[in-house]
Amino acid sequence: xxxxxxxxxxxxxxxxxxxxxxxxxxxxxxxxxxxxxxxxxxxxxxxxxxxxxxxxxxxxxxxxxxxxxxxxxxxxxxxxxxxxxxxxxxxxxxxxxxxxxxxxxxxxxxxxxxxxxxxxxxxxxxxxxxxxxxxxxxxxxxxxxxxxxxxxxxxxxxxxxxxxxxxxxxxxxxxxxxxxxxxxxxxxxx
Amino acid sequence: xxxxxxxxxxxxxxxxxxxxxxxxxxxxxxxxxxxxxxxxxxxxxxxxxxxxxxxxxxxxxxxxxxxxxxxxxxxxxxxxxxxxxxxxxxxxxxxxxxxxxxx
Numbered sequence: 499x500x501x502x503x504x505x506x507x508x509x510x511x512x513x514x515x516x517x518x519x520x521x522x523x524x525x526x527x528x529x530x531x532x533x534x535x536x537x538x539x540x541x542x543x544x545x546x547x548x549x550x551x552x553x554x555x556x557x558x559x560x561x562x563x564x565x566x567x568x569x570x571x572x573x574x575x576x577x578x579x580x581x582x583x584x585x586x587x588x589x590x591x592x593x594x595x596x597x598x599x600x601x602x603x604x605x606x607x608x609x610x611x612x613x614x615x616x617x618x619x620x621x622x623x624x625x626x627x628x629x630x631x632x633x634x635x636x637x638x639x640x641x642x643x644x645x646x647x648x649x650x651x652x653x654x655x656x657x658x659x660x661x662x663x664x665x666x667x668x669x670x671x672x673x674x675x676x677x678x679x680x681x682x683x684x685x686x687x688x
Numbered sequence: 689x690x691x692x693x694x695x696x697x698x699x700x701x702x703x704x705x706x707x708x709x710x711x712x713x714x715x716x717x718x719x720x721x722x723x724x725x726x727x728x729x730x731x732x733x734x735x736x737x738x739x740x741x742x743x744x745x746x747x748x749x750x751x752x753x754x755x756x757x758x759x760x761x762x763x764x765x766x767x768x769x770x771x772x773x774x775x776x777x778x779x780x781x782x783x784x785x786x787x788x789x790x791x
Contacts, residue, residue: 508790515785520777528766537781544785592719592751597703600715602747608757611764624765643759644766649727668723675758682754682761 543571584632590673627677635670
């Protein structure tokens with residue numbers, strides 16, 4: 499049984515690593531979209547975890563604690579990355595006419611989730627569309643909608659205000675909807 | 689009257705109605721409420737105003753349905769498998785982590 503407090507001995511450490519590295523690496527790859535960078539982040543996360551094991555008080559599960567540490571390591575990697583020029587998100591946002599009425603082509607069909615999940619090609623295109631969002635929006639969407647963090651938790655992790663999280667989240671969702679429209683409307687099938 | 693002019697007139701009329709009617713909001717104002725509506729964070733009065741707009745506006749109704757489906761799709765496609773395949777983790781990464789700890 500792993501000792502969750504005090505310094506982990508070598509056997510405990512190996513148990514910790516082998517028992518968690520799989521999902522931590524998968525998480526880092528989802529956030530960073532780069533395998534090599536994800537492996538670096540996971541290494542950093544484990545170093546942080548070993549250093550902080552003394553402070554782990556068991557108020558959350560070990561997995562929850564490691565999840566947060568991994569997310570933090572990924573966010574640090576993203577900040578260290580030479581910033582790519584982010585594609586402006588504005589052109590993907592909802593449009594309104596001069597009367598403040600929404601401009602939205604009629605929807606005669608909305609693709610069922612199952613149809614997408616059954617197609618490897620469509621699943622890949624959805625994942626790719628999420629990856630195409632500018633990082634500052636994509637990360638908020640992933641933390642809140644996919645990794646299950648609350649608005650308050652996402653704000654703390656990203657060191658931004660809660661209202662900023664909400665603005666970015668809504669824009670990210672709206673932009674993703676626009677990117678996925680050919681799939682959602684059934685114009686592209688797997 | 690051309691279809692284009694009909695559409696323009698219809699949109700003008702809709703915009704006018706949305707601005708003038710009691711307890712009605714424009715589509716642009718509706719957009720500001722979407723996140724809070726889906727989070728269940730709207731007060732009762734705000735929610736009824738939002739839902740009234742939803743009932744009369746085809747564009748916002750369909751937009752919201754597609755927005756919701758987008759969220760479901762993103763979650764379904766990127767949802768984490770609980771038990772990743774152990775073979776996906778390279779042994780050299782595990783060894784590197786343990787070696788770094790030992791230093």
